[in-house]
Amino acid sequence: MIQKIQLMKVICFCLSVILVITFSFSSCKKNQTGTSGSKQNKGMISDDSLLTLVQYRTFQYFWDGAEPVSGLARERFHVDAIYPENDINVITIGGSGFGVMAILVGVERGFITREDAYLRFCRIVEYLNKSDRFHGAWSHWIYGETGKVRPFSPKDNGADIVETAYLIQGLLAVRQYFIKGSEKEKALASEIDKLWREVEWSWFTKDGEDILYWHWSPEYGWEMNFAVRGYNECLILYILAASSPTYHVPAKAYHKGWAGGGAINTFSEKYGYSLTLKHNGAEEYGGPLFWAHYSYLGLDPRTLKDRYADYWQQNKNQTLINWKWCSLNPKNYAGYSENCWGLTASYSVTGYAAHSPGEINDLGVITPTAALSSFPYTPDQSMKALRYFYYIQGKKIWGEYGFYDSFSEQYNWFPQRYLAIDQGPTIVMIENYRTGLLWNLFMSCDEIQEGLELLGFTTGE
Numbered sequence: 001m002i003q004k005i006q007l008m009k010v011i012c013f014c015l016s017v018i019l020v021i022t023f024s025f026s027s028c029k030k031n032q033t034g035t036s037g038s039k040q041n042k043g044m045i046s047d048d049s050l051l052t053l054v055q056y057r058t059f060q061y062f063w064d065g066a067e068p069v070s071g072l073a074r075e076r077f078h079v080d081a082i083y084p085e086n087d088i089n090v091i092t093i094g095g096s097g098f099g100v101m102a103i104l105v106g107v108e109r110g111f112i113t114r115e116d117a118y119l120r121f122c123r124i125v126e127y128l129n130k131s132d133r134f135h136g137a138w139s140h141w142i143y144g145e146t147g148k149v150r151p152f153s154p155k156d157n158g159a160d161i162v163e164t165a166y167l168i169q170g171l172l173a174v175r176q177y178f179i180k181g182s183e184k185e186k187a188l189a190s191e192i193d194k195l196w197r198e199v200e201w202s203w204f205t206k207d208g209e210d211i212l213y214w215h216w217s218p219e220y221g222w223e224m225n226f227a228v229r230g231y232n233e234c235l236i237l238y239i240l241a242a243s244s245p246t247y248h249v250p251a252k253a254y255h256k257g258w259a260g261g262g263a264i265n266t267f268s269e270k271y272g273y274s275l276t277l278k279h280n281g282a283e284e285y286g287g288p289l290f291w292a293h294y295s296y297l298g299l300d301p302r303t304l305k306d307r308y309a310d311y312w313q314q315n316k317n318q319t320l321i322n323w324k325w326c327s328l329n330p331k332n333y334a335g336y337s338e339n340c341w342g343l344t345a346s347y348s349v350t351g352y353a354a355h356s357p358g359e360i361n362d363l364g365v366i367t368p369t370a371a372l373s374s375f376p377y378t379p380d381q382s383m384k385a386l387r388y389f390y391y392i393q394g395k396k397i398w399g400e401y402g403f404y405d406s407f408s409e410q411y412n413w414f415p416q417r418y419l420a421i422d423q424g425p426t427i428v429m430i431e432n433y434r435t436g437l438l439w440n441l442f443m444s445c446d447e448i449q450e451g452l453e454l455l456g457f458t459t460g461e
Helices: 002-031 047-062 093-108 114-130 161-178 183-198 201-205 235-243 251-258 311-328 368-372 379-396 420-434 437-443 446-455
Strands: 076-078 090-092 141-143 265-270 273-277 345-348 351-354 417-419
Touching: 047 093, 047 379, 047 420, 090 093, 093 114, 093 161, 093 420, 093 437, 114 161, 114 183, 161 183, 161 235, 161 437, 201 235, 235 251, 235 446, 251 446, 265 311, 273 311, 311 379, 345 417, 368 379, 368 420, 417 420, 420 437, 437 446
Parallel strands: none
Antiparallel strands: 076 417, 090 141, 265 273, 345 351
């Protein structure tokens, strides 16, 4: 009986989505010319419906668009089916962590049933158990058909502990979602717990150094030699390493390694917004906006503080600096405005780039996920960006799986491509803005609360 009720809910939701999509395609077409005022309002749906529509389309990247063997997230999807690297079925481990969170959103929004999600997660967990791992950690990329490593670079052919951290962040949210469910759901949660406990975070201190290293290869060992120092997108790595019940990393690695014994602190102010964390290579304006997203898909920044920062204020200020830079548009790029903004890592006109404010790293490319994943920090500016992307740019940047990865009016460049690591934060952070779903799930983990306390974080008002 319960399954029938769930099915009816999904059917009703799908009918409503069809009506919204039908209407929205019409409104999208009417508004591509950039009309404003009352004429534009006639073709608009409510902001709430627009958010749901964006989440629905973006969810499909991780559902219908998933790698078919594993059910995990493809690294990329190109509408023209041209893949120069022959990687249509290559899995991204970090993007898959974002993707499993997106599936939870799909259940809560009625896009799929809880049973649908359960079955997909069972397939995912079984696959992850069998795929290549190194000291419990996965590689950056995996061949979907085989579960074997696809090297990210010649010597990066083993463990990637940062990508693994993004995956575990997502899996712990899934564990918490099912942990008090039916017997079979509890069994799934137990299998996820096993994967979490098998990650040897302490191995990545390279024989006990007071810092974590990004890569390890069975062939090249520690030759990549990339120590993870703050501040960038990797805070979640140190949180998980400190929280591990089996391969715990002491707090001194966080304070001496990540925080550099306090060297992580600085002071920079732009447009009246201050940054007190030293953004690696981007101290003046802050780094690409994914630094304010990836670690905070599950880790709730709203009241998160430690001796180094108030993370909510830092993320908000970084976002506002990014928005203001695009609004002022000092490089005079076509299209930039207070409504068309967002610089982060994405496809770029000449390849892939970590776009951010500043003379060097702003290349005239807007990436929708930058503004949309910032909804919790800048709801007004993000909503204006969403309306601009959807109603003004329209079909030029909108497709089957939501907004395409990036575009440039300056260079008349509108590629129809998607990246999992940009799609995932969009749906997850919009949901965190709307309901706090993923924040609440991840922060409900007892181990995470213990790890945060160990590192000296506070999470109260």
